[in-house]
Amino acid sequence: xxxxxxxxxxxxxxxxxxxxxxxxxxxxxxxxxxxxxxxxxxxxxxxxxxxxxxxxxxxxxxxxxxxxxxxxxxxxxxxxxxxxxxxxxxxxxxxxxxxxxxxxxxxxxxxxxxxxxxxxxxxxxxxxxxxxxxxxxxxxxxxxxxxxxxxxxxxxxxxxxxxxxxxxxxxxxxxxxxxxxxxxxxxxxxxxxxxxxxxxxxxxxxxxxxxxxxxxxxxxxxxxxxxxxxxxxxxxxxxxxxxxxxxxxxxxxxxxxxxxxxxxxxxxxxxxxxxxxxxxxxxxxxxxxxxxxxxxxxxxxxxxxxxxxxxxxxxxxxxxxxxxxxxxxxxxxxxxxxxxxxxxxxxxxxxxxxxxxxxxxxxxxxxxxxxxx
Amino acid sequence: xxxxxxxxxxxxxxxxxxxxxxxxxxxxxxxxxxxxxxxxxxxxxxxxxxxxxxxxxxxxxxxxxxxxxxxxxxxxxxxxxxxxxxxxxxxxxxxxxxxxxxxxxxxxxxxxxxxxxxxxxxxxxxxxxxxxxxxxxxxxxxxxxxxxxxxxxxxxxxxxxxxxxxxxxxxxxxxxxxxxxxxxxxxxxxxxxxxxxxxxxxxxxxxxxxxxxxxxxxxxxxxxxxxxxxxxxxxxxxxxxxxxxxxxxxxxxxxxxxxxxxxxxxxxxxxxxxxxxxxx
Numbered sequence: 001x002x003x004x005x006x007x008x009x010x011x012x013x014x015x016x017x018x019x020x021x022x023x024x025x026x027x028x029x030x031x032x033x034x035x036x037x038x039x040x041x042x043x044x045x046x047x048x049x050x051x052x053x054x055x056x057x058x059x060x061x062x063x064x065x066x067x068x069x070x071x072x073x074x075x076x077x078x079x080x081x082x083x084x085x086x087x088x089x090x091x092x093x094x095x096x097x098x099x100x101x102x103x104x105x106x107x108x109x110x111x112x113x114x115x116x117x118x119x120x121x122x123x124x125x126x127x128x129x130x131x132x133x134x135x136x137x138x139x140x141x142x143x144x145x146x147x148x149x150x151x152x153x154x155x156x157x158x159x160x161x162x163x164x165x166x167x168x169x170x171x172x173x174x175x176x177x178x179x180x181x182x183x184x185x186x187x188x189x190x191x192x193x194x195x196x197x198x199x200x201x202x203x204x205x206x207x208x209x210x211x212x213x214x215x216x217x218x219x220x221x222x223x224x225x226x227x228x229x230x231x232x233x234x235x236x237x238x239x240x241x242x243x244x245x246x247x248x249x250x251x252x253x254x255x256x257x258x259x260x261x262x263x264x265x266x267x268x269x270x271x272x273x274x275x276x277x278x279x280x281x282x283x284x285x286x287x288x289x290x291x292x293x294x295x296x297x298x299x300x301x302x303x304x305x306x307x308x309x310x311x312x313x314x315x316x317x318x319x320x321x322x323x324x325x326x327x328x329x330x331x332x333x334x335x336x337x338x339x340x341x342x343x344x345x346x347x348x349x350x351x352x353x354x355x356x357x358x359x360x361x362x363x364x365x366x367x368x369x370x371x372x373x
Numbered sequence: 374x375x376x377x378x379x380x381x382x383x384x385x386x387x388x389x390x391x392x393x394x395x396x397x398x399x400x401x402x403x404x405x406x407x408x409x410x411x412x413x414x415x416x417x418x419x420x421x422x423x424x425x426x427x428x429x430x431x432x433x434x435x436x437x438x439x440x441x442x443x444x445x446x447x448x449x450x451x452x453x454x455x456x457x458x459x460x461x462x463x464x465x466x467x468x469x470x471x472x473x474x475x476x477x478x479x480x481x482x483x484x485x486x487x488x489x490x491x492x493x494x495x496x497x498x499x500x501x502x503x504x505x506x507x508x509x510x511x512x513x514x515x516x517x518x519x520x521x522x523x524x525x526x527x528x529x530x531x532x533x534x535x536x537x538x539x540x541x542x543x544x545x546x547x548x549x550x551x552x553x554x555x556x557x558x559x560x561x562x563x564x565x566x567x568x569x570x571x572x573x574x575x576x577x578x579x580x581x582x583x584x585x586x587x588x589x590x591x592x593x594x595x596x597x598x599x600x601x602x603x604x605x606x607x608x609x610x611x612x613x614x615x616x617x618x619x620x621x622x623x624x625x626x627x628x629x630x631x632x633x634x635x636x637x638x639x640x641x642x643x644x645x646x647x648x649x650x651x652x653x
Binding site: 188190194195310343350351 | 486487489490491492493494496497499501503504505506578582586589590592608609612613616622623627628630631635
């Protein structure tokens with residue numbers, strides 16, 4: 001039961017969203033500190049199961065909180081969902097508003113509305129969009145989700161591919177000339193607004209060089225293309241957005257990689273590995289990198305909300321039909337059900353990211369795997 | 374002499390650089406009415422979309438307004454939003470963190486779970502959703518940014534309070550009969566001030582970025598009031614014929630955010646030398 005008392009600390013450190021490398025590092029250190037609990041005599045898998053079960057109980061609590069906050073934010077804000085249809089329409093009077101409110105269930109008390117909404121959420125029913133097409137929110141979101149998720153996954157892979165070697169390099173050559181140059185780039189990367197970066201890349205690659213298209217997902221004649229041309233067309237259209245995503249997260253990731261690697265390089269087992277006469281590659285990759293990569297898993301989980309939020313800006317600049325653009329359009333049109341659905345879904349994605357990172361972490365680190373929560 | 378200079382640059386170079394950028398931006402914002410050659414909203418209809426020249430240092434926009442003057446006045450808005458938003462988030466965060474860490478128990482549990490919930494929202498989604506229903510004017514933006522960014526400070530202050538409340542001087546103050554409020558402010562907050570100030574510095578950078586993103590999407594500071602974000606939004610439509618409209622406001626955001634980040638980081642290095650070796 002002692003471990004249970006530590007549980008809140010554990011999760012709050014996983015969920016923290018620090019803005020600088022130091023903060024990243026600190027939260028992960030605290031995290032691993034509390035993860036080393038008291039060994040319990042259970043098999044490996046039941047430990048993992050117990051961990052997941054406890055986490056699920058906490059998830060349920062946070063999920064309720066999320067729905068409550070989403071609901072209150074929308075319903076306590078000034079204005080009403082019927083404004084768009086009534087106030088802006090000179091033919092609609094008070095009676096029409098009353099009818100609409102009864103239709104949407106807005107005449108009931110707030111508590112009743114919340115409970116109704118929650119029950120429908122549990123059936124994965126987010127209601128119908130209040131925009132002109134009135135299609136189910138869930139369908140509209142599921143249409144848009146694959147693009148946003150795949151762009152994020154591709155850019156995450158690219159980020160890791162670049163950030164890991166760069167991090168190792170600047171950790172091994174700490175305080176060298178190139179390390180300082182890279183530090184400079186990291187600071188610039190942290191300060192660079194993503195929309196400005198997008199505009200600059202559009203000017204260079206899209207307008208000056210005319211290499212890449214600057215907006216949309218497909219060309220005008222996409223339907224007439226062969227399948228290979230279709231693929232090339234998609235790739236061309238997605239190059240710039242993915243570049244913006246990647247450059248945006250590169251700074252933080254390489255910095256984080258560097259600090260993890262620096263920490264690992266000072267450990268005794270690294271000295272032993274050098275002393276055994278292993279090749280530099282074996283020392284750095286097999287002994288160093290594998291340990292330095294562990295905290296990165298947590299960082300990946302932490303970066304989910306930032307990526308979802310960032311997609312609004314990037315997708316609206318490049319006019320891509322993704323989740324961010326859907327949300328932006330919903331906000332502009334005051335589409336209540338859509339906004340609430342997106343808020344809840346965005347937070348669920350964040351929760352899922354955290355849970356996934358937590359599971360991966362305990363799978364990867366034998367100290368956590370064997371030592372329970 | 375030369376060694377001394379090298380030492381000074383090594384030790385205080387980063388701090389100086391950050392401070393220089395921050396002070397420059399603050400001064401230009403404060404002195405905007407004196408420095409600006411034209412009124413930020415004056416339209417020179419015979420000079421529409423002119424490239425940078427002797428007359429208009431950074432060119433003119435679609436309505437013939439002087440970009441340099443708008444940049445100065447936009448800086449005022451951006452910095453003002455940044456400061457007030459951070460003020461709000463720091464106040465909320467500090468008060469909740471102090472209460473949470475000092476009283477522990479059920480209050481602590483409730484506050485920390487609420488923090489968990491708030492951290493689960495992609496914050497930009499939440500901000501957009503709220504802004505959509507309130508009028509997007511400057512005061513609401515400050516309020517919304519402040520109300521959605523206090524969670525980190527709460528955790529920070531709570532962690533500091535948890536360790537400080539066990540210290541001898543707090544026990545001594547209790548014995549001497551000081552009121553809880555006095556202990557919280559004079560003993561605990563006073564000792565936790567450095568990390569709070571550091572996170573405030575970094576927070577200004579974050580708030581400026583959020584404000585400019587909002588304005589860029591058209592949900593922030595509304596035209597004709599200039600802000601760096603909505604200047605970029607304006608420039609986006611004519612980017613192929615007037616790239617300078619998109620270049621300068623972005624550069625201003627970059628430099629300001631860079632300044633606050635560098636300042637915050639070097640302050641952190643100064644207050645917490647243990648981390649210095651490890652990171653920068």
